[in-house]
Amino acid sequence: MKKTNSDVTIYDLAEELNVSPSTVSRALNNNKGIGKKTKNAVKKLAKKRGYRPNKLASSLRTNKSNTIGIMVSWINRPFISTLISGIENAAKEAGYQVIITQTQDKLDIEIENLQTLFESRISALIVSLSMETKKYNHFSLLTDNHIPIVYVDRIPALKDIHKVHIDNFKAAFEATEHLIEQGCERIAHFGGSRLQLIYEDRRTGYISALTKHNYEVDESIIMEANNLSAEEGFRLTEFVLNLDHPPDGIFCANDTAAVSAIRFAKSKGIAIPDELAIMGFNNDPICEIVEPQLSSVRHPALQMGEKAVEQVLRILEGPEESVVSNGVTLDTRVIVRSSTDRG
Amino acid sequence: MKKTNSDVTIYDLAEELNVSPSTVSRALNNNKGIGKKTKNAVKKLAKKRGYRPNKLASSLRTNKSNTIGIMVSWINRPFISTLISGIENAAKEAGYQVIITQTQDKLDIEIENLQTLFESRISALIVSLSMETKKYNHFSLLTDNHIPIVYVDRIPALKDIHKVHIDNFKAAFEATEHLIEQGCERIAHFGGSRLQLIYEDRRTGYISALTKHNYEVDESIIMEANNLSAEEGFRLTEFVLNLDHPPDGIFCANDTAAVSAIRFAKSKGIAIPDELAIMGFNNDPICEIVEPQLSSVRHPALQMGEKAVEQVLRILEGPEESVVSNGVTLDTRVIVRSSTDRG
């Protein structure tokens, strides 16, 4: 069979140039100890022969795979896929590649994936927790073996971890306050699982805003959803609207369920935002499509991915002392649209 | 430093059990040539010590990375991210991992990524072409080196390649025919770059339906868009509606631009679907959100990912003769919603 590019190794180059493989390796890596002429000759031949270094061999020897593992709940969600897009961009820029796994929001899959990623010798992991994750000891598989982890978005409730996230408390506070400013007098909250810090924080941010403005905090209109799916959004909306004292505002912890709230309310002939103002979270593309357009909290997904990679690089390649940094908090912004704008 | 799990190798196990590393390796791989007692002892100790095989070493030796490379335009698009989700699921099932790269629809990035993926020794590549790709010779880097490629969705105009796709001609034909059945008398088409087979096929499918029903094929309302973005959707809609003979139907090659068409038309007070019927393509989630809801062509993204992995496995692991199969065509279906339903 014809000899193909992938068969070209440093040994082949070495032989053809009558130098040692060491020299070839050093020349290609711009090692200072190699003469200019040799260096050029090696590089020239490498190009000519279509030589491509074997990353597997290199990784094995150096014990660095230059691979970043990603673990998320589902790839096909607007926020997540944008996050991943940001990670891939930044990683490629830095010469890293990216292995993706999804947990489907299941803890056991999360654990399994962790094993696989570990066996793949990833250099670092960027992870957003599954909905079911409440304990974090399974991550020790990586940390015990000195593989850094950067948590993004759905982060654990732990100190001294590397993380990139938003201030969910503040974002929720502002979102709720916006509803209050628009004159809402009774504001419901559709939150996610309180096991997840992000949802807990949104909940407390919401409560804090109510308290600040002397609103009653009524647990009967504070819902804890399982997954904030479209279906659940319908169900929850129906539920709160059927209460004796239905809310005139909803702060929903994601856009998917918020859109369902809009659609349900509309189907019941309820005027939005005047009778019911609705605020989402994430600023997914659908916010601008649904009618009325959905107010939401802008969540810098792409940037979050980039920052996560930055953290990874700092830990992996930066000076020792830079590693103490244990968190980046990104800005959010309430985007006001028709679903809450009573102006 | 304390010895951590990742430091455990077959040599450590071998030493502790007073057997050779070969025996350990064979035992762990269930090689028939190893006695039952030894096999069990090895496995037991491996578990006890938290042994994890080093995939890099294994891959280097066997020349199989068990990694599937993915190359797509953008990860953060509904269709693509769902496709990837399907690939990841099926790949994990089969014991493969997945490396992701995005081309941002640029040919030069596509070429670069190909190099990187090649150097990573991927076992196979699943790719959807960038918008700019019209020649395919850069893929020879992989094929020359016997790395199989399965093309999905945006496939090259070539014979004898492995591919998973839909019948774009038929889908477009049916979509257009549906518009005709709804009484549209003048149907515009917003297509993508004709360099891409999928868009060319949708175009010819559209034309063919027109022809079958004795409609005039008017090039002035057959648009070739650059990227079918939301902005472009607006622009194109504005353009055709300002013509002397504006269309009363639009068949758009994606949903993003179709939604823009809806929004633009509505803003001009044009009744949908009665004055203007609009048909999209892909059946993205926004189809159900926009008002009126958007008719579209359902595109089995998840399944496409799974089938692509199936093809990969067939090529990589199946018997020689099964490899001749050079294409899977998946079913599409026109989903009728309010944007075209004049019933």
Added chain:
DNA sequence: AAATTAGTTGCAATCGATTGCGTTTTATTA
């Protein structure tokens, strides 16, 4: 009991790149 067979296990090379250390060659200084 000797001979044959089957069943287990070890030896050592291999995958391709990297790297500490030693050696050779060239340049510099006395």
Added chain:
DNA sequence: TAATAAAACGCAATCGATTGCAACTAATTT
């Protein structure tokens, strides 16, 4: 010119798992 320093390069081990072949032990046959 001899001695010293510097520059360039090679040797050989290494990363961890796999595998063809040989060797050894135990079981079976005659």
